[in-house]
Structure formats: C-alpha cells, structure tokens
Amino acid sequence: MQFDLSDIQLCIFDLDGTLVNSATDEIPFFFEKLSKRLDKSIAKNFTHYPHRTFASAINNVTPEHRRTELYDLIEKEMNNFARSRLWSPLKMGNELFKQVSKHNINWRVVTGNFKSASLTKASMAGLELPIEAVYATDVKSESKAKLIKYLMKESHCLPHQVLSIGDSSYDKATAKQLGLNFFQV
Template sequence: MSITINSHFDFSRIQGVIFDLDGTLADSNPDFEGLRQELGIKSGTDILAHLESITDTEQAAKTKEIVERYELESSNRATWIAGAEQLIELFTRLQLQQAILTRNIPKAAAITLANLGLDLDLVLTRFDAKAKPHPEGVELICQKWQLEPANILFIGDYLYDLQTATNAGTKSVLYSPELIPDYASQADIVCRCYISLIEHFKTQISDLT
C-alpha cells in the first residue's frame, strides 16, 4: 500500500505544516554512511551529536569541515522528490502555514531551496534551534504562527523527524518510498507516495479551491 494509517487524525484540523528538507522535499540527502566512515564512527551514530562531543578544538574544526563538505555537495545536486511540489501546492491552496525545520547548515539549506525554486517564509536550521529530535524548532515555529502543536503536521523521512513530532506534540507523516523502517510505527501516517497522500488528505477536505 502507498499509505499506512497508524493513527487516524482529522486533516481538516491541521493549520500548519512543518517539513524536513533533505529526503523529504528534496532528493539531497548526504551520503551519511560514507560520511560516518570518513569520520571513523559506527553506522547509525548521530553525526551532529558526535560533532558536539569532540572536545579537541583542532579535531572539532576538522570534523565540522568534513560534515559541511558533505552537506554542501549533496545540496548542490538537489532535485524535487516526486510529488513533493504538488503536496506543497495543495497546502498553499488550503492556505496552511508552511515551514522547514532541518538539521542542515543555513548555506546548504539555501542552496537546496534555490535548486528547487522553493521560497518559504520560515526556514530553521541547526543554527536557529537545537537540532532534531529536540522540539525547540517546532516550538519556535508554533510561537511564530501562534498555533498549538496539536494543529501542526510534521512531515519527514527519518526517525529524528518522528521523535521531534512526538516530543513537540504534533501529528506526523513518515515519507519512506522504499523499505519501511522498524520505527515507522511511531508515525501517524506512513507514506510511500506523495500523490497518494494528497488524495488521502483531499477526502477530508470539502472546500478545496
């Protein structure tokens, strides 16, 4: 199935949508495993947590340079994920607030958005809020919008996105077009195809313009 509903929620109550960027809107995920290998850390290790744990100034600077090189290289190759642009168009038609919350650096996020031709008013990076899965980024966005987390939908492609949604109290969609990970059960909706997700949301909206 293209969509799995783990926990039903009424989409008509959603007033704002927060997107992850890489792997969610843009085909721009860095080669994380290659990066971990170059850094000499185990598969699955949180790269940003590893970076923050380094106390040696010279090693920290070198590690930061490597991480940012991977981020910039992948951003320069960024293209739209199938159906993501149409999903944003739907939310725009519904006059929903939209924002991006990414663990990326500002320069890489800007390059990715420029490649997509996407201009959203609110884009938070790890320089603007504590990195996901900390809920600070969502909390800042909710304050800006003056909306409750319960009326926010968070869409992402990885565990940290789902954990962020849970920590902040929002609804969540996991975009996973290929293998469904074991943590997918944490999402309200698991989506393999954005077009199917759009059709699912349309069934709950009676006044599409």
C-alpha cells in the same frame, strides 16, 4: 492527493527525502570530513548521536571550544558537496507543499542538515525556499524538536494545529514526542 488541513495552522516539512531526493553518499562524506578534521575515528551512523543531526554528531565528538569553528568549516564542505550533485524534487512531498501553500498555511522547513547545503539542494531541485523559512540545526540548537517547539511558540500553535511531514522514523518519533500530526512520505 488530498489531505485534511482544516485545523492545521503550521506545517513543518523535512527537506532531505521529503521535498528533495537524498544522496546515499552524503552522510558518509560528512563523517569522513568530521573524522579527518578531528584526526580520530568516530561512530559513522547517526543512531549513535542523541538527535540524529549533523550538529548533534559534531557536538558529541568535538570539544566545546572547537564546535562552532568546526561546524562552519564542515558546512562549507557540505555546501560544496551539495553543489557537486544533482538534486531533484520528490513528487509526494512537493504535492503536499503545493497543497499547504494553496491553503495559505504557514509553513517552515526544519532540517538536521546544514542550512547553506539545504538551500543549495532546494534551489538546484527547482524549489525556491526563502532563507527565513528554512531552519537548520546547529551547535547551539542540535535538535529538530527544539526548533519545532520554537516555531510552534512563535506561531502561537498548539500541537494539534501542527502537521509535520517527513520521510523517516526519526521524523515520526519527533512528531509523536511533540504531539503533532504526522504524514510520512
């Protein structure tokens, strides 16, 4: 697979469903743990939360004074979940990752998942991602778009110089919102 990377200075990869397989029971597991910790029923679909991330769900159902504590507790549970599953690399995303690396293009992984669980999944799938190259949403920065804007500013990139690679309509909408090039795997 060849892709024109001549004007690209920064590549943003999604992780789940792009570089590593997704687990169908991960999102229900998260919502079960969140609901149990809050001791209340909550919407269990990311479409009910503005940024469609784990952090966005936590922020929208948790009082502000409990968010960080709850995020940290659930992150540990999600990392244990990640350790208990088998993760494999996804061919198309990893081919693009190799192509970007071969061209010495600056890249980052931006995920709406928890950082520790994301690093665990990548490692178990045979992808050794440097911790400083993985950006995950959290209670202070619940939006992937906000993280990508930060990375663009840090890298001195204009939107047309950034390629976002993801697997979902949300990834595509985020890229469109920011004026980025997008490739859907």
